Amino acid sequence: MSEPMIPKTMGQQFGRRSWAEPWKIKIVEPIHMTSSAERQRAIAEAGYNTFLLRSEDVTIDLLTDSGTGAMSDRQLAGLMLGDEAYAGSRNFYHLEEAVRTYYGYKYMVPTHQGRGAEHLISQIVIKPGDFIPGNMYFTTTRLHQELAGGTFVDVIIDEAHDPISEHPFKGNVDLDKLQALIDKVGAEKIPYVSLAGTVNMAGGQPVSMANVKALRRLCDRYGIRLYLDATRMAENAYFIQEREEGYADKPVAEIFKEFCDTTDGAWMSAKKDSMVSIGGWLAVNDEEIFDKARNMVVVYEGLHTYGGMAGRDMEALAIGIEESLHDDHLRARIGQVRYLGELLSDWGIPIVRPVGGHAVFLDARRIYPHIPQDQFPAQTLTAELYLDSGLRAMERGIVSAGRDPKTGEHRHPKLELVRLAIPRRVYTQAHMDVTAESVKAVYDMREQMRGLKMVYEPAYLRFFQARFARL
Numbered sequence: 055m056s057e058p059m060i061p062k063t064m065g066q067q068f069g070r071r072s073w074a075e076p077w078k079i080k081i082v083e084p085i086h087m088t089s090s091a092e093r094q095r096a097i098a099e100a101g102y103n104t105f106l107l108r109s110e111d112v113t114i115d116l117l118t119d120s121g122t123g124a125m126s127d128r129q130l131a132g133l134m135l136g137d138e139a140y141a142g143s144r145n146f147y148h149l150e151e152a153v154r155t156y157y158g159y160k161y162m163v164p165t166h167q168g169r170g171a172e173h174l175i176s177q178i179v180i181k182p183g184d185f186i187p188g189n190m191y192f193t194t195t196r197l198h199q200e201l202a203g204g205t206f207v208d209v210i211i212d213e214a215h216d217p218i219s220e221h222p223f224k225g226n227v228d229l230d231k232l233q234a235l236i237d238k239v240g241a242e243k244i245p246y247v248s249l250a251g252t253v254n255m256a257g258g259q260p261v262s263m264a265n266v267k268a269l270r271r272l273c274d275r276y277g278i279r280l281y282l283d284a285t286r287m288a289e290n291a292y293f294i295q296e297r298e299e300g301y302a303d304k305p306v307a308e309i310f311k312e313f314c315d316t317t318d319g320a321w322m323s324a325k326k327d328s329m330v331s332i333g334g335w336l337a338v339n340d341e342e343i344f345d346k347a348r349n350m351v352v353v354y355e356g357l358h359t360y361g362g363m364a365g366r367d368m369e370a371l372a373i374g375i376e377e378s379l380h381d382d383h384l385r386a387r388i389g390q391v392r393y394l395g396e397l398l399s400d401w402g403i404p405i406v407r408p409v410g411g412h413a414v415f416l417d418a419r420r421i422y423p424h425i426p427q428d429q430f431p432a433q434t435l436t437a438e439l440y441l442d443s444g445l446r447a448m449e450r451g452i453v454s455a456g457r458d459p460k461t462g463e464h465r466h467p468k469l470e471l472v473r474l475a476i477p478r479r480v481y482t483q484a485h486m487d488v489t490a491e492s493v494k495a496v497y498d499m500r501e502q503m504r505g506l507k508m509v510y511e512p513a514y515l516r517f518f519q520a521r522f523a524r525l
């Protein structure tokens with residue numbers, strides 16, 4: 055496959071015209087500036103876990119792009135149109151129409167956020183002893199698959215585990231790995247393929263249209279369903295437009311629909327692409343599965359016409375879906391992430407290449423080669439970034455990977471990363487400069503750094519609440 059050129063900083067070269075955000079700022083939220091002494095105290099109190107910091111103690115918050123986006127004036131106006139009727143809210147019908155129009159699935163059940171939808175689909179289609187192949191695990195997705203009695207099997211291409219490979223579609227499924235699993239366990243033990251676009255844990259890397267179509271053909275041969283984790287699918291569609299032959303002149307929304315049309319359904323964390331504070335949904339084309347989901351949602355989330363969301367949330371989400379697919383929005387969104395990533399790369403700081411859709415991932419394994427993985431190099435790096443400038447990032451390495459449910463041992467992922475996730479429409483280029491300079495300062499001190507030990511470990515999704523102490 056001929057690899058298309060991936061542009062570096064879009065429009066940054068001398069003599070070119072720059073891009074700018076297709077919005078201007080109407081309201082601002084002050085940031086609390088912290089002193090070094092305050093940060094020392096705060097991170098020690100938080101057990102060196104950035105999830106346990108108070109947001110008041112954070113300067114630039116790149117913990118997550120989840121629920122942290124800025125809503126547009128249209129979305130905020132939508133909040134005032136909330137119809138808080140318990141049943142049959144008009145906002146539900148607006149949301150249903152938006153999902154049908156842009157994603158193309160027939161039936162939709164709202165949920166309070168993405169994991170609510172993962173819970174429903176996992177419980178409905180997974181039987182104990184099943185296997186669920188996917189393009190790299192995601193924390194909550196895999197846990198719900200395991201809680202339903204399934205075993206997740208990673209079938210992503212090898213390049214995804216290699217932070218320096220410049221493959222333009224590192225989210226692709228390796229069809230040979232999937233075929234090998236089918237041959238080994240039998241198609242009847244595989245309820246569906248769990249496909250994420252883009253792949254969060256691989257660095258926000260996209261799946262190509264050619265790959266999803268080939269995957270569809272393989273699934274059809276064996277009668278296996280194909281479900282999409284659509285959390286950042288808008289960003290995936292932008293990468294297809296940028297990198298895949300034949301898509302340069304198509305609007306992102308059209309590419310997006312074509313991709314979704316190749317799958318049987320999707321779950322969604324609307325807190326990402328759709329720029330709302332809370333919300334999610336499950337959508338499928340199969341009426342029988344929809345019927346089960348609609349029945350189950352009333353037990354765990356709320357009535358099937360709100361699923362844990364307020365009417366006003368559903369309205370903001372319906373509007374956010376439409377905004378998330380504007381070409382100029384995505385160009386600025388991904389352009390900002392790339393601006394930060396290319397700055398760090400130019401300074402020689404090891405990051406996951408190519409720069410992904412929602413975040414820049416620092417390669418803690420290469421930054422702290424002297425800290426063994428069992429002493430949590432990525433967790434250490436998140437603490438150091440916070441101490442340097444009040445910048446909050448997230449560990450995506452051995453702590454996030456958790457323990458193998460069968461052996462009880464740490465899972466040792468190949469990637470030991472720190473994620474700098476960029477909220478949508480929130481920070482300016484100056485914030486990106488300050489961030490890059492802080493990373494550089496911490497990088498320059500890398501040699502004297504020592505690791506951490508874990509002093510408290512919760513049973514599920516330990517990265518959220520684990521506590522650490524300095525070695």
Ligand SMILES: *Cc1c(COP(=O)(O)O)cnc(C)c1O
Pocket residue numbers: 120167168169170192194195250254283285322323324325326333334
């Ligand atoms: C955030 C996320 C989820 C879970 O969604 P929540 O809204 O946080 O419950 C699932 N998959 C991916 C890829 C995500 O990034």
